[in-house]
Amino acid sequence: MTRLFGYGTFRHPVWRAAILGAEYPAEPATLRGYCRIAAPSGYLSLRETTFDAASVDGVLIELDAIGWRIADRWEEVPKYRRVAVVVDTPRGRADATAFLAANDDGAIPVDDDRHALIGDAEVEAAIVDFAPLMRRLRGAGAPSDDGE
Numbered sequence: 001m002t003r004l005f006g007y008g009t010f011r012h013p014v015w016r017a018a019i020l021g022a023e024y025p026a027e028p029a030t031l032r033g034y035c036r037i038a039a040p041s042g043y044l045s046l047r048e049t050t051f052d053a054a055s056v057d058g059v060l061i062e063l064d065a066i067g068w069r070i071a072d073r074w075e076e077v078p079k080y081r082r083v084a085v086v087v088d089t090p091r092g093r094a095d096a097t098a099f100l101a102a103n104d105d106g107a108i109p110v111d112d113d114r115h116a117l118i119g120d121a122e123v124e125a126a127i128v129d130f131a132p133l134m135r136r137l138r139g140a141g142a143p144s145d146d147g148e
Contacts, residue, residue: 002084002095002096002097003060003061003062003063003094003095003096003097004060004061004063004067004068004071004096004097004098004099005029005031005058005059005060005061005085005087005096005097005098006026006058006059006060006061007031007036007044007046007056007057007058007098008036008043008044008115008116009074009115009116009123010058010059010061010071011057011058011059011115012115013026015115015123015124015127016059016061018127018131019070019071019074019127019130019134020063020067020070020071020134021070021131021134021135021137021138022067022138024061024062024063024064024067025061025062026059026060026061026062027059027060027089027090027091028057028058028059028060028089028090029057029058029059029060029087029088029089029094029096030055030056030057030058030087030088030089031046031055031056031058031085031087031088031096031098032053032054032055032088033048033049033051033054033055034046034047034048034049034054034055034056034085034098035047035049035054035056035109035110036056036109036110037101037104037107037108037109037110038107038108038109038110038117039101039103039104039107040101040103040104040105040106040107041079041101042117042118043101043116043117043118044110044116044117045080045099045100045101045104045107046098046100047100047104047107057113058087060087060089060094060096066137066138066139069137070134070137070138071099073130073133073134073137074130074134075099077099078102079101079102080099080100080101080102081099081100081101081102082097082098082099083097083098083099083100084096084097085097085098
């Protein structure tokens with residue numbers, strides 16, 4: 001199965017486990033030829049660049065099918081879309097999937113290394129709000145209103 005390249009909230013181990021509702025194996029990874037941007041939605045995204053020297057540090061996460069369903073919902077697909085990428089890891093190059101904003105018109109580069117554009121408290125509140133859906137997707141509760 002293709003692995004997820006996380007470059008924002010998924011890089012933070014505690015947030016990743018809380019969002020996904022489980023621990024998943026992860027290792028450091030670097031995506032070359034991309035830069036981090038502030039998408040119009042107010043969240044981080046990636047944009048391909050013409051410079052191979054540009055790179056984004058993140059983590060490569062091995063997700064199962066449930067993990068992918070949860071990640072899709074956290075990333076609010078279709079606001080974000082899955083894109084195939086190749087990353088560098090300590091063990092060599094690896095195929096991965098990254099989430100990119102479906103619309104990045106008007107986005108601006110983000111030059112720092114923060115996990116999110118919003119504050120930590122806001123991210124943690126969003127994770128708490130997301131937890132009931134995550135638990136339903138994991139099968140720990142009643143079906144959601146959308147039939148999942």
